[in-house]
Amino acid sequence: MKNKKFETRAIRTQAIQSSYKEHSVPIYETSSFVFNTAEEAEAVFAEKKSGYLYSRYNNPNTDELVSKLCLLENAESGVATSSGMAAVFLSMGGILRAGDHIILSRHLFATTHLLVEQVLSKWGITHSYVKMNNPEKIVTCLLPSTRMIFVETPSNPGLEIFDLELIGKFSKQHDLYFVVDNCFATPYLQNPMKYGADFVIHSTTKFIDGQGRTIGGAILGKEKFMNDIITLSRMVGTTMAPTTGWLLSKSLETLSIRMERLCSNALSMAEYLENHPDIEWVKYPFLSSHPNYKLARKQMRLGGALVTFELKGGRPRAMKFINALKLFSITPNLGDTRTTITHPATTTHSKLSDEERTEAGITDGMMRVSVGLEHIDDLIEDLENAISYSKKD
Numbered sequence: 001m002k003n004k005k006f007e008t009r010a011i012r013t014q015a016i017q018s019s020y021k022e023h024s025v026p027i028y029e030t031s032s033f034v035f036n037t038a039e040e041a042e043a044v045f046a047e048k049k050s051g052y053l054y055s056r057y058n059n060p061n062t063d064e065l066v067s068k069l070c071l072l073e074n075a076e077s078g079v080a081t082s083s084g085m086a087a088v089f090l091s092m093g094g095i096l097r098a099g100d101h102i103i104l105s106r107h108l109f110a111t112t113h114l115l116v117e118q119v120l121s122k123w124g125i126t127h128s129y130v131k132m133n134n135p136e137k138i139v140t141c142l143l144p145s146t147r148m149i150f151v152e153t154p155s156n157p158g159l160e161i162f163d164l165e166l167i168g169k170f171s172k173q174h175d176l177y178f179v180v181d182n183c184f185a186t187p188y189l190q191n192p193m194k195y196g197a198d199f200v201i202h203s204t205t206k207f208i209d210g211q212g213r214t215i216g217g218a219i220l221g222k223e224k225f226m227n228d229i230i231t232l233s234r235m236v237g238t239t240m241a242p243t244t245g246w247l248l249s250k251s252l253e254t255l256s257i258r259m260e261r262l263c264s265n266a267l268s269m270a271e272y273l274e275n276h277p278d279i280e281w282v283k284y285p286f287l288s289s290h291p292n293y294k295l296a297r298k299q300m301r302l303g304g305a306l307v308t309f310e311l312k313g314g315r316p317r318a319m320k321f322i323n324a325l326k327l328f329s330i331t332p333n334l335g336d337t338r339t340t341i342t343h344p345a346t347t348t349h350s351k352l353s354d355e356e357r358t359e360a361g362i363t364d365g366m367m368r369v370s371v372g373l374e375h376i377d378d379l380i381e382d383l384e385n386a387i388s389y390s391k392k393d
């Protein structure tokens with residue numbers, strides 16, 4: 001499968017057929033697996049013989065999902081997790097020890113930020129935030145104890161783009177683990193391992209599910225580093241359920257075609273907003289006005305499905321505008337067939353201090369839209385009506 005194109009890999013990677021010769025893979029919803037003999041059980045437990053034993057360890061449905069994701073991300077090994085945050089946690093908890101130091105950008109999903117600030121710090125793991133596209137700045141944060149660089153690109157919700165090639169080279173030069181949260185791009189738009197990432201993280205809750213039905217995640221990477229992460233996942237039980245694995249593996253079959261349409265809808269929406277007189281600013285990686293437009297074009301196939309913007313009139317107008325929308329769902333999830341909108345300062349990033357939000361590029365009037373698969377003309381009509389309504393006193 002390795003030399004096949006993305007779509008073929010996403011569709012034709014399958015668990016071994018059972019004796020019933022089914023075309024679609026069944027759901028293996030079982031806690032454990034049965035052995036023919038006590039000796040066979042001993043051999044499988046001792047890893048002298050391959051085989052399934054217990055679904056906290058592995059299961060054909062989650063294995064199929066992981067095999068697909070590895071092929072799509074050029075990774076050697078991986079593990080499916082109960083949530084995207086479980087994957088983020090495993091990437092740090094499985095590798096770092098007390099006394100270690102991580103370098104991150106401020107532009108992060110808020111819970112990742114809180115995990116580092118409030119949990120890892122209790123375990124003696126320290127961190128520094130840095131302007132990630134500037135190697136001179138990164139060097140100033142390097143300590144003898146630095147072991148990891150963690151990056152989210154495009155970032156949630158600021159849509160900052162970080163230079164994977166530059167950070168990949170820097171990490172190699174300084175012998176650091178390089179971790180990339182690739183949730184906003186998906187493996188269809190961007191493959192961080194090509195640029196030297198050691199681990200790639202996904203919140204499968206988002207585009208990989210694509211219809212907002214499940215919570216899940218995955219961490220994929222180089223085999224020599226994955227073992228500690230897989231062991232931790234098995235011990236603490238951050239395992240994905242078999243039905244979730246089955247559903248996500250099916251969803252991956254349509255990822256490429258969904259991303260193509262989502263990105264074309266998002267670009268049209270971003271262009272519409274950019275030309276609207278009531279817009280204060282709009283940000284989208286594939287608009288030439290994006291500060292890292294060239295970099296986005298270099299490392300991403302398309303610009304993604306997220307658009308952020310602010311209307312003239314700041315937060316009061318943002319609230320009025322959101323309430324006037326008819327087709328957009330007011331919900332924190334993203335990557336759905338349905339267009340969703342959120343006001344990060346009062347929802348997903350409300351637990352950050354004012355200063356932290358400013359540093360993460362989140363203004364009081366900023367709105368984040370995850371553009372869906374509804375017809376773009378209907379979405380723009382809805383936007384137009386809500387912009388006009390929100391202008392009235």
Ligand SMILES: Cc1ncc(COP(=O)(O)O)c(C=O)c1O
Nearest residue numbers: 083084085109156183203205216
């Ligand atoms: C970039 C990013 N990483 C990680 C997560 C966490 O994923 P989950 O909600 O599946 O735990 C999210 C959730 O929004 C996210 O946007």
